[in-house]
Amino acid sequence: xxxxxxxxRKMEKKEYKKRMDELQPKLSRLQxxxxxxxxxxxxxxxxxxxxxxGTLINGLIEPLDPRGFQVYTTAVETKEEKMKPFLWxxxxxxxxxGRIAIFDRSWYRRVLVDRFDGLTSPEQLDYAxxxxxxxxxxxTDDGAVIIKFFGHISKHEQHKRFxxxxxxxxxxxxxxxxxxxxxxxxxxxxxxxxxxxxxTDFEYAPWHILECTDRQYAIAKMTEIVVSALEQALAERExxxxxxxxxxxxxxxxxxxSVLAGVDLSKTMxxxxxxxxxxxxxxxxxxxxxELYKYRIxxxxxxxxxxxGGKGGAIKRLTQALDPRGYAVHPVSSPTEEEKMHQYxxxxxxxxxxxxxxAIFDRSWYxxVMVERIEGFCTTEEWKRAxxxxxxxxxxxxxxxxxxxxxxxxxxxxxxxxRFKERQENPEKQWKITDEDWRNRAxxxxxxxxxxxxxxxxxxxxxxxxxxxxxxxxxxxxxxxKTVVEAIEARLER
Amino acid sequence: xxxxxxxxRKMEKKEYKKRMDELQPKLSRLQxxxxxxxxxxxxxxxxxxxxxxGTLINGLIEPLDPRGFQVYTTAVETKEEKMKPFLWxxxxxxxxxGRIAIFDRSWYRRVLVDRFDGLTSPEQLDYAxxxxxxxxxxxTDDGAVIIKFFGHISKHEQHKRFxxxxxxxxxxxxxxxxxxxxxxxxxxxxxxxxxxxxxTDFEYAPWHILECTDRQYAIAKMTEIVVSALEQALAERExxxxxxxxxxxxxxxxxxxSVLAGVDLSKTMxxxxxxxxxxxxxxxxxxxxxELYKYRIxxxxxxxxxxxGGKGGAIKRLTQALDPRGYAVHPVSSPTEEEKMHQYxxxxxxxxxxxxxxAIFDRSWYxxVMVERIEGFCTTEEWKRAxxxxxxxxxxxxxxxxxxxxxxxxxxxxxxxxRFKERQENPEKQWKITDEDWRNRAxxxxxxxxxxxxxxxxxxxxxxxxxxxxxxxxxxxxxxxKTVVEAIEARLER
Numbered sequence: 006x007x008x009x010x011x012x013x014r015k016m017e018k019k020e021y022k023k024r025m026d027e028l029q030p031k032l033s034r035l036q037x038x039x040x041x042x043x044x045x046x047x048x049x050x051x052x053x054x055x056x057x058x059g060t061l062i063n064g065l066i067e068p069l070d071p072r073g074f075q076v077y078t079t080a081v082e083t084k085e086e087k088m089k090p091f092l093w094x095x096x097x098x099x100x101x102x103g104r105i106a107i108f109d110r111s112w113y114r115r116v117l118v119d120r121f122d123g124l125t126s127p128e129q130l131d132y133a134x135x136x137x138x139x140x141x142x143x144x145t146d147d148g149a150v151i152i153k154f155f156g157h158i159s160k161h162e163q164h165k166r167f168x169x170x171x172x173x174x175x176x177x178x179x180x181x182x183x184x185x186x187x188x189x190x191x192x193x194x195x196x197x198x199x200x201x202x203x204x205t206d207f208e209y210a211p212w213h214i215l216e217c218t219d220r221q222y223a224i225a226k227m228t229e230i231v232v233s234a235l236e237q238a239l240a241e242r243e244x245x246x247x248x249x250x251x252x253x254x255x256x257x258x259x260x261x262x263s264v265l266a267g268v269d270l271s272k273t274m275x276x277x278x279x280x281x282x283x284x285x286x287x288x289x290x291x292x293x294x295x296e297l298y299k300y301r302i303x304x305x306x307x308x309x310x311x312x313x314g315g316k317g318g319a320i321k322r323l324t325q326a327l328d329p330r331g332y333a334v335h336p337v338s339s340p341t342e343e344e345k346m347h348q349y350x351x352x353x354x355x356x357x358x359x360x361x362x363x364a365i366f367d368r369s370w371y372x373x374v375m376v377e378r379i380e381g382f383c384t385t386e387e388w389k390r391a392x393x394x395x396x397x398x399x400x401x402x403x404x405x406x407x408x409x410x411x412x413x414x415x416x417x418x419x420x421x422x423x424r425f426k427e428r429q430e431n432p433e434k435q436w437k438i439t440d441e442d443w444r445n446r447a448x449x450x451x452x453x454x455x456x457x458x459x460x461x462x463x464x465x466x467x468x469x470x471x472x473x474x475x476x477x478x479x480x481x482x483x484x485x486x487k488t489v490v491e492a493i494e495a496r497l498e499r
Numbered sequence: 500x501x502x503x504x505x506x507x508r509k510m511e512k513k514e515y516k517k518r519m520d521e522l523q524p525k526l527s528r529l530q531x532x533x534x535x536x537x538x539x540x541x542x543x544x545x546x547x548x549x550x551x552x553g554t555l556i557n558g559l560i561e562p563l564d565p566r567g568f569q570v571y572t573t574a575v576e577t578k579e580e581k582m583k584p585f586l587w588x589x590x591x592x593x594x595x596x597g598r599i600a601i602f603d604r605s606w607y608r609r610v611l612v613d614r615f616d617g618l619t620s621p622e623q624l625d626y627a628x629x630x631x632x633x634x635x636x637x638x639t640d641d642g643a644v645i646i647k648f649f650g651h652i653s654k655h656e657q658h659k660r661f662x663x664x665x666x667x668x669x670x671x672x673x674x675x676x677x678x679x680x681x682x683x684x685x686x687x688x689x690x691x692x693x694x695x696x697x698x699t700d701f702e703y704a705p706w707h708i709l710e711c712t713d714r715q716y717a718i719a720k721m722t723e724i725v726v727s728a729l730e731q732a733l734a735e736r737e738x739x740x741x742x743x744x745x746x747x748x749x750x751x752x753x754x755x756x757s758v759l760a761g762v763d764l765s766k767t768m769x770x771x772x773x774x775x776x777x778x779x780x781x782x783x784x785x786x787x788x789x790e791l792y793k794y795r796i797x798x799x800x801x802x803x804x805x806x807x808g809g810k811g812g813a814i815k816r817l818t819q820a821l822d823p824r825g826y827a828v829h830p831v832s833s834p835t836e837e838e839k840m841h842q843y844x845x846x847x848x849x850x851x852x853x854x855x856x857x858a859i860f861d862r863s864w865y866x867x868v869m870v871e872r873i874e875g876f877c878t879t880e881e882w883k884r885a886x887x888x889x890x891x892x893x894x895x896x897x898x899x900x901x902x903x904x905x906x907x908x909x910x911x912x913x914x915x916x917x918r919f920k921e922r923q924e925n926p927e928k929q930w931k932i933t934d935e936d937w938r939n940r941a942x943x944x945x946x947x948x949x950x951x952x953x954x955x956x957x958x959x960x961x962x963x964x965x966x967x968x969x970x971x972x973x974x975x976x977x978x979x980x981k982t983v984v985e986a987i988e989a990r991l992e993r
Contacts (some may be wrong), residue, residue: 037930061824072830072861076823085579109824266951320565329556329570331605336566341836367566433524436531 006202007195010214012159016222028228029068035235036069036105043102043241045149048231049111052156053198054184055166056217058109061156064224065107065231068318074105079114081124088301088359090405091115092140095356099144101346112137116201121187121194134204139397141210146390147348150238152209152231155202156217160191263458264472265453268415272474279479284487286306288327293493294327294363301360302496303407306489307369310414311452312442313424315475319414319485326486332363337372341403349373349383349391350398356401367410370395372421374459379451392462403467408492411468411483413460414475418449500696501689504708506653508717522722523562530563530599536736537596537840541603546650547692548678549660550711552603555650558724559601560720568599573608573623575618575792582795582853584899585609585627585685586634590848595640595840606631610695615681615688626898628698633891635704637737640884641842644702644732646725649696650711720755758966759947761886766968773973780980781820787920787987788821788857795854795944795989796899800983801863802910805946807918809969813908813979820980831866843867843877843885851896863905864889868953873945888957897961902986905962906979907954908969912943934958938971 016024039046046066050058077098084095086147090113100106110118115133120127125133137420141151142311158166167184170176187194214228216221239290297304308316320334321335335356344352348371351418359366373395378388402409416424428438445452464470471488510518517670533540542559543550556570569868571592580588586606594600595678604612611628613619619627635645652660661678665668681688700706705726709717768776802810814828829850838846844864852858867889872882910918919940922932939946958964965982969975 034927041930042761059822059824065818066823070811071818071828071859072811075827078824083579085577107823139901317564317566325561326518328553328602330553330572334565343837365565433528435517436535 006206006212006214007155007157007199010157010216012157012162012216012218014216014222016217016225017490018221020199020224021221024225027030028225028232031232032228032235033070035232035239036073038236038239039105039150039235040073040103041146042239044235044242045100045102045144045347046105046235046298047100047144047149047151048105048107049113049151049153050107050109050156050217051111051113051117051154052217053194054187054214055163055170055180055392056156056158057220058156060156060220061223062107062109062174063219065227069105073103074107075100076109077113077169079108079110081119085359088303088361089357090401092136092401093350093354093357095140099149099347099351101343102148102479104347112140112200113205116205117198118244120197120495122183128405132182136401137205138207139394141205141207143350143397144348145209148349148392150234152234153205153210154215154227154230155198155212156215156223158217161173162218163188163191183272192492215220239445250421257353263453263457265415265457268472268474270415270417270420270474270476272480273477274483276479279483282483283486286483287322289324289490290323290486290493293490293497294331296497297363297493298328298331298361300497301406302401303360303405304363304493305357305402305407305409306363306367306412306491307366307371307409307411309369309371309375309411310475311416312445312474313419313421313428313437314414314416315481316367316412316414316477318478319412319473319482320367322486323483323489324367327363329362333358334365334367337366337368349377350394353398358407360406364458371397371411371435371463374394374463375452375455376445378455379448392459395463396465396468398466399463399468408496409468410488410492411463411470412488413456413470413472415472415482416475418446420476421446454485500700500706500708501649501651501693504651504710505572506651506656506710506712508710508716508720509713512715515715515747516720518719519722522719522726523988525726526722526729527562527564528776529726530567532733532839533644533729534567534597535902536733537642538566538729538732538736539594539638539641540599540729540843541594541645542599542601543607543641543645543647544601544603544650545605545611546709546711547652547657547689548681549657549664549674550650550652550709551714551717553722554648554714555648555709555711555717556601556603558714561720563599567597568601569594570603573602573604573606575613581855582797582855583851584901586630586895587848589634590845593643593841593845595837596642597840602619604883607695607896610699611692614678614691631638631699632701633888633895635699635701637844637888637891638842642736643842644728645726647699647704647706648709648721648724649692649706650709650717650918652682652711654682656712657682657685675949676721676737677900686788687852735773740781757947757951759909759951762966762968763837764911764914764968764970765908767971773977776977777816780977780984784817784820784980784987785822786954787984787991788825790991791857791987792825792855793824794991795855796987797852797899798857798987799851799860799895799896799901799903801860801865801903801905802858802908803863803865803869803905803913804969805910806939806968807915807922807931808910809972809975809993810861810906810908812972813906813967814861816976816980817859817983821857825855826859827852828859828861830864831860833923842889847892850903854900864892865905865953865957868957869946869949870939872949873942886953889957890959890962891910893957893962902990904982904986905957905981906951906965906982907966908965908975909966910969912940914970915940 034362050061052058066074066076066298082094098106114403115125116130116137120130124473145151160469167180167188170180202212213227215227308320310316324334333356340349340352353366353370356364356366373383373391374388399409425438425442428434453459460472473481473484503688511704544555546552560570576588589606590601609619610624610631614624639645657696661674661682664674707721709721711717802814804810818826818828827850834843834846847860847864850858850860867877867885868882871877893903919936921934922928954964955967967975
């Protein structure tokens with residue numbers, strides 16, 4: 006892509022002014038239209054050193070309403086960022102619906118400058134490409150527009166620009182030794198850039214090369230691309246059928262196997278055994294929590310299950326054993342307005358633990374393929390896509406070194422009724438039961454279908470589902486504790 | 500407070516168990532009641548080294564629902580935190596309505612361990628006490644409950660505990676040289692602790708000394724105090740009259756002077772002068788932005804004014820001159836659900852700039868004393884209190900080194916009508932005008948009263964209001980730019 010480019014392209018001032026006078030008011034209006042249609046926009050600037058990313062960004066934002074965009078500069082990871090999965094800092098910065106996020110260097114760092122600087126190992130490289138593809142796909146699937154620019158100049162032009170910067174006291178600091186070295190080995194680095202462009206030139210998020218020898222040419226071309234990308238996004242938005250959801254909702258998918266049907270709910274435990282095991286496992290978990298901290302291993306535990314399945318009780322037995330400074334419990338209920346304005350996984354990314362910490366989710370991102378699916382809060386296409394999206398997210402956590410375990414607290418329908426009634430009759434427990442619980446119960450069979458599919462499609466080696474037979478609370482709590490203890494021990498042995 | 504304490508207090512195991520069996524279920528229910536009544540709760544643990552804060556916190560959370568609290572450990576500031584006002588990291592962590600935040604060391608660090616370690620200068624000390632008082636007052640005025648514990652042990656007991664920790668390999672690292680030194684100079688440090696307790700033992704957020712020689716005694720006493728504080732908070736909540744707002748709203752406060760009445764709106768500027776000045780000031784501002792970055796000076800600009808007063812246009816002329824990587828524009832509209840669950844200033848604290856950056860607010864925290872006052876979105880008591888709260892917040896920004904300027908974009912009623920009509924007639928501008936604008940216009944006189952009072956009560960030397968005569972857009976934009984340029988220049992000269 007880079008070698009065939011004609012770097013001598015230029016634009017005269019008069020022509021430039023004419024083009025920009027047409028394009029800028031258009032862009033200005035497009036920004037408003039995209040805001041109204043709630044389209045999130047990401048614009049990425051990568052490219053060769055001294056190609057002029059700063060100038061491009063300034064040219065881009067000139068006609069934009071400053072209240073609607075934010076520019077992010079991506080430098081080497083800070084200490085805090087290193088303690089989270091690599092994409093964490095980008096997930097937390099994705100624009101909300103209708104806003105524009107502009108990235109001066111981006112999630113491509115790892116496969117570009119970090120690679121050049123030897124910060125990305127060859128093993129990490131392939132994996133990084135995969136993460137990038139998944140990140141961009143998840144966002145565009147959610148309706149975001151991603152526009153990627155690569156600023157290109159010749160070896161000679163780059164050398165000239167470096168020298169000019171170096172000749173002035175005010176700007177000399179901007180040219181590093183690495184820059185000069187990269188200019189010397191221009192061809193080698195160009196090859197790596199080329200490789201990156203080829204591997205990540207997706208239909209859903211294509212690259213645009215900007216010939217940056219002449220800045221006016223580059224700015225005009227960039228503006229034109231942004232205008233046409235936004236026009237296209239708006240046009241596509243027009244053609245989406247209003248609600249293709251209704252009909253499909255009725256379609257019941259029959260799975261070949263049912264995981265839930267095979268669960269043996271007769272498992273039980275007597276009180277004395279429970280007490281002994283509990284004391285033993287909690288003590289052990291307390292010790293292991295220190296080890297986690299020492300070796301900076303993060304842990305993510307997600308609890309799902311039937312209402313009254315005993316999530317709260319199990320979580321409590323875990324947290325009793327943990328140092329309160331090293332864990333957080335995140336109760337997950339319906340998303341807030343702000344959360345609704347972002348891709349649905351955004352609110353979980355925000356809460357992923359830093360290295361050495363434990364995050365416990367009471368309900369989780371699996372709401373997408375259960376309640377949202379069943380209640381029609383998202384389209385069929387959206388929840389079907391979610392299995393893969395969730396697997397990718399969990400894989401990223403695991404690759405970062407996180408222990409990820411998901412618990413399904415399973416009880417049968419009679420046991421649920423017994424527990425609901427007990428809650429209603431006991432004044433101390435009434436707060437635990439709401440009308441919604443009864444409404445959900447009426448949809449038991451729909452949930453069975455959804456849960457079965459979820460368990461099949463998202464049980465992975467790196468983030469397994471553990472089905473907890475929970476008709477006996479004692480048995481269930483011990484199984485949860487034991488699972489966590491064993492998973493940590495297994496990790497520490499590695 | 501500390502010297503008279505009887506540190507020999509003990510509690511037998513049997514008595515302890517009995518008391519806790521009574522208290523813990525109570526606390527458990529109180530947590531739910533406070534959640535329902537949306538009371539935010541902050542519990543602070545400070546005290547002498549080895550007094551056992553960790554044990555106390557573990558004792559406290561045992562009966563609590565882990566989904567409803569979060570424990571924060573406060574260490575020395577991180578690099579990022581140092582680039583924000585000191586209280587930033589606590590403001591961003593205040594609990595939302597109904598949640599409990601537990602602090603293992605807290606905003607008292609600066610007047611305790613940081614002071615002991617020589618990180619707090621004597622000049623900073625007095626100021627820090629003032630900030631603490633204001634922080635706690637603002638939160639409790641908003642309905643939060645703050646419970647502060649100070650763990651106390653004798654010199655001899657502390658020495659014994661340090662030695663015990665040092666004797667075991669696993670725990671030896673927890674005792675630092677500074678700890679041992681502080682034990683040697685126990686009396687001197689006790690005196691400083693005493694001073695801190697006296698200065699910050701507020702009626703709205705009192706200290707409770709816990710005699711920590713015997714851990715059971717300490718845990719039982721602590722639990723009792725938390726139970727009674729929450730019971731009291733709930734009882735007080737019952738006695739708040741439902742709506743004392745209605746009658747008072749009619750009360751019109753006559754101010755002796757009207758700032759707005761004295762504004763000369765005939766000021767104007769011709770196009771040619773405007774162009775020249777604009778080019779000159781933008782160039783200068785661009786240079787100054789680099790200096791701000793170099794000297795790590797943060798800037799906060801708040802724009803308020805009549806609808807159609809030209810806020811957007813003025814902001815745009817500013818941002819055109821700024822490096823997009825060094826500023827952010829924050830449009831402020833009505834608060835989200837999540838924001839409503841916090842004290843009203845929380846959402847602004849989150850967006851204050853780090854050192855060297857510029858934050859521009861398009862509408863601001865002054866909504867509290869304008870639209871919220873006029874529309875009755877808060878009580879009279881709340882908006883009256885807000886003047887002082889806002890002054891305190893801006894003072895904290897200024898003390899941190901932030902340049903704070905507030906602009907009131909002022910036009911007369913006829914000019915507003917002209918602009919509204921122009922917007923309605925011009926298809927390119929129709930999006931700028933809504934029914935709400937007309938509704939607000941109908942309340943012009945009420946706004947005049949509110950704005951006059953606001954300008955009088957919140958114009959300070961450290962955060963001045965600048966009234967911009969904005970009937971002429973050219974004049975107004977230049978005045979804004981000039982004000983910002985001059986403020987930065989003045990700061991750089993210091």
